[in-house]
Amino acid sequence: MITIGILNLQGAVSEHYDITKKAIENMGIEAEAISVRYADEVANCDGVIISGGESTVIGKIIKERGIDKVIKDNKIPVFGTCAGMVLLGKKTDFDQPLLGIMDISVKRNAFGRQVDSFESPISILGEDYLGVFIRAPSLDDYDKTKEDIKVLSELDDEIVAIQQGHNIAIAFHPELTDDTRIHEYFIKEVLNCAE
Numbered sequence: 580m581i582t583i584g585i586l587n588l589q590g591a592v593s594e595h596y597d598i599t600k601k602a603i604e605n606m607g608i609e610a611e612a613i614s615v616r617y618a619d620e621v622a623n624c625d626g627v628i629i630s631g632g633e634s635t636v637i638g639k640i641i642k643e644r645g646i647d648k649v650i651k652d653n654k655i656p657v658f659g660t661c662a663g664m665v666l667l668g669k670k671t672d673f674d675q676p677l678l679g680i681m682d683i684s685v686k687r688n689a690f691g692r693q694v695d696s697f698e699s700p701i702s703i704l705g706e707d708y709l710g711v712f713i714r715a716p717s718l719d720d721y722d723k724t725k726e727d728i729k730v731l732s733e734l735d736d737e738i739v740a741i742q743q744g745h746n747i748a749i750a751f752h753p754e755l756t757d758d759t760r761i762h763e764y765f766i767k768e769v770l771n772c773a774e
């Protein structure tokens with residue numbers, strides 16, 4: 580039995596919770612999705628999802644509550660979407676608290692402001708998806724010496740999905756579609772890690 584914690588601090592949390600439950604059902608595995616707010620709850624998770632929202636706010640609370648320490652100490656795999664992608668990186672173009680567990684730097688608002696939000700077909704590991712981009716970030720750079728980093732998707736020459744070890748950062752919002760495949764991909768990573 581594995582537990583996937585949806586970090587419930589700010590942003591599109593309930594959508595992630597619903598789609599994670601659906602992904603677990605589709606996979607037919609022994610797993611649960613729970614909402615987590617504090618470090619001790621996060622410590623009991625096998626994987627954590629950080630939603631989109633405002634990365635400055637989420638990052639500040641992550642630090643204040645010691646959630647970053649628990650994730651790092653227990654090497655808990657994290658899947659971050661949009662603001663979650665910003666937080667996974669070690670650097671961004673703003674001065675803000677980060678979780679910093681992937682060797683990537685992230686450019687916030689890379690596709691423009693809220694009014695420039697858009698949907699676009701994208702491809703990840705050879706499969707077609709609908710990418711929903713809402714004031715989305717993109718990858719600025721990553722440490723090319725790290726062999727465990729894998730680029731998963733690009734759009735208009737911008738990297739919009741990347742994985743390092745069991746951590747996955749994507750710039751768009753699969754939780755705003757009915758498509759569970761990316762969540763299933765993350766849950767498989769968590770299962771591999773828990774073995």
Ligand code: GLN
Nearest residue numbers: 631632633634661662713
């Ligand atoms: N622009 C937000 C940030 O960088 C992310 C937007 C989102 O999560 N939809 O924090």
